[in-house]
Amino acid sequence: MEPSMDLKNTNGASLLEINFGPQHPSTHGVFRMTIQLEGEKICGLKPVFGYLHRNHEQIAENLPYAAIMPYTDRLDYVNALANNFGYALTIEKLAGLEVPERAEYIRVIMAELARIVNHITVIGFMLNDLGAFFTPLLYAFRERERILDLFEEITGSRLMNNYFRFGGVKRDLTNANLAAIQKIVSKFPAFLKEFEALLTKNEILCMRCQNIGILPADVATNAGITGPVLRASGVNYDIRKVDGYSIYNRFDFKIPLGEKGDVYDRFYIRVLEIRESLKILDQALSKIPQGEILNKKTLPFIKMPRNFKPPVGEAYGRVESPKGELGFYVVSDGTPQPWRYHVRAPSLINLTVLEEMCLGQKIADAIIILGSIDIVLGETDR
């Protein structure tokens, strides 16, 4: 149906236009939707964003390359390590830096832990939107807390990690850290089993989620949707497999795919992805070698970030962030600051199909459809 912004309807009855957000807790941040309703049915939806615009790209263009790293933490604040990863990868591509073997393993371990943190948070909050108030969320947060404590021990901060450096990482993992990660990894399947017993076959959850907010595969690919939202529609596209960046092509893992592309598929695919992440973690922990954690060439730039001047050129680096394709585009003009810095945020682009998913659905379902896309406003608005 064509969304009409004037309040006229052919049936003679006028449409009800409501404003949803930006201060509504179910919008996951300062996000506003203008929804047109015919009774309870949605016949028009306009997302409005930009309330959290912080001028991220312009700030970054006035900073030395290394000083942008802590700002990338603030993009997708639920899993800062994936942002660090993407930015570090881009600058390494731009400057032609190599990463030592051990550092690559540490990066993969940390990024996969961050993916687990993100996915259990999303599932928890989505169920909050459904009305399962806080029981699943707190079970998820209990597990998340263990991983965040580990992050604090390794990176120095629970959420704003600032852990990756160009050509390596900031701090080495000790044997105690590795043992702690191993403990989390070995205990996690039991938690997931419990979590699934609580949720996956629950009739109320199935009735609310199945056949709601269907996103056809062709619409998803045309709109440039990436990440779990695309894979729930049955399109096999994961940048870890497509690009094989870092050392992902050495690990044996599967890409879970959905069938219908409804809210239930998007929920369940995240549970399956956590299992795959655990597989990667298991392999990485058993294979991690000893050695350097930072490229010797970048060592002087840790003390003197302003001397780091990549050659003139441009680079686009991308990673499979838990939300989708997170890309950084950096143009260097040979000075210590980037000439152009752009972020391709998955949350923003995944949000563009919100209207298509919501049309014809009930107003109560708009909230869970939004919840199933998994947006973070820090990244959407930048």
Place this chain on the structure above:
Amino acid sequence: MTLFGMGVFKGMVVTLKNFLTSYFRKPDEGGIFTVQYPEEREREIENFRNFPFLVYDGTQEKIRCVACGICERECPPKCIHIEMEIDAAGKPTRKPAVFDIDYGLCMNCGMCEEVCPFDSIFMDHAFEVTAPERVEGLVRHKEELAKSNEYFQKVRPTLASVIDQKRKAAEEKKKAAAQPPATPQEPK
């Protein structure tokens, strides 16, 4: 085909099991893990970083900072302000006269700690920082920022002892270089 409502029932069993076992299990294994914050506290993690502070050896006059201004220049949100002290003769003394950090602006990234070549600025563990005023309360001056090496040893023992050893070795090397050779050769 399973009975309708079995999924909900099984879920309820999970919540009931969690509710009951939370009384017997340890906090680490699924027991009650809530920490009653002001009375109880979680263990402090050594690598945790919050706001920066300055280290001095012995007395406040022997502050390690030499007002070189590297942290001021490299700080991403530009929350540090330094002015060098100038003595009566008009010569810079390599000591900070003014060293302000705006805690309201600081984003705890730890960049200052990483770039400091004089092992002078480090990230603190104090997180209960509140103030009724934005400027008067949150802009910390040199006097409040300077903390003793003993305090540093207390909050971050591993890093502090590494730094102490490094400084001791550097001092001995300097002393050895300053001493004249034991047997100076006599001019012939």
